[in-house]
Structure formats: C-alpha cells, structure tokens
Amino acid sequence: MLGLAAGGAIAAIVYFIFHHKEKPSRGILDVFKQIHFTSTRHRFIVRMTAGLVIAMFIGDIFNIHRPAWISMTVLSLTVPFTHEAKERIVQRVIGTVIGAFVFVILFEYLIPDQFHVWCLLATMFVSLFITNYQWQMVFITINSLNGGLIFYSADTAIEIRMAWVFL
Secondary structure, three states: OOOHHHHHHHHHHHHHHHHHOOOOOHHHHHHHHOOOOOHHHHHHHHHHHHHHHHHHHHHHHHHOOOOOHHHHHHHHHOOHHHHHHHHHHHHHHHHHHHHHHHHHHHHHHOOOOHHHHHHHHHHHHHHHOOHHHHHHHHHHHHHHHHHHOOOOOHHHHHHHHHHHHHH
16 A cells, blocks of 8 residues: 555656646546537446446445456446447357366366466467457456366366356
C-alpha cells in the first residue's frame, strides 16, 4: 500500500512539473457533452462497467474466494455487439470442454511429471499467437487447470472450472 501511495505521489509530482503552466482547453462540462449513449462505443463502456460492478458485487455477496476471476470472465465475454457475446459464450463452453479433455490426456496419461512445467510453458507460449477465441479458451483452460492443481486434485479443479463456465 505504501508503494502504491509513493508511486501515485511521484506520478502527481511529475505531472505537475511538466503541466502546471498549461491552461486547460476543455472543462468537465465539455467532457460530459461528448457522451452520447446512442453510440455503440458508449453503450459498450456502460455495459462493461455494469457487468464488472455486478460481478464484483456477486463475488462479495457470496463471499467467493477469488472474485477477480469472475471479472476476468466478464471482460473476456463483453464485446461491442451482443451477437458476438453470444458466439463467445458458446466458444467459451466448447473451448473449456476441449481444454479439460486435452489437459487430462496430456497431464494425466501422456506427459511424465518431470516434464509438466515444460509443457505448461509451451502451451502458454503457443497461446500468445492464437487469435481464435475458442482455441484461446482451450489453452487458457489447460493453463488454469494446471494452476488449480496447487489447491485441488485434477478432478476437483476440472469440476470447479466446468461449474464456473456453465454458470
């Protein structure tokens, strides 16, 4: 917390040093005049903000251990057009099921324990270059299930992942 405060203070001081003589070209009312809720951009921003607030509220109400993961899901599923969001939901479910299946095959049957870290690093690297959302979800599922093994057994990690995706 102290580091965050120090970083904020440094940023404020640097901003003041370089910009204190400038006259503002616009006031706060000018900013509000530019907001049009009929534009796709502003509707998208409002929808994303509302989704994040609701997600964090649900996480807080139900005392979910890591509510930030709900917010990550909201961020990945919120897109400017609703038909794209519906497509992403389907792709997310399919990608998660495929990813869980690949995870079980790779990490439970094919790859010896001493090579799990290398395989995980390879899947993370490959996922950086994938642009198709469904295939991104396959790799994200593999990596998140592997991370879940820190706290849970493979079966429990898969059950929790599937439960969150289908909710």
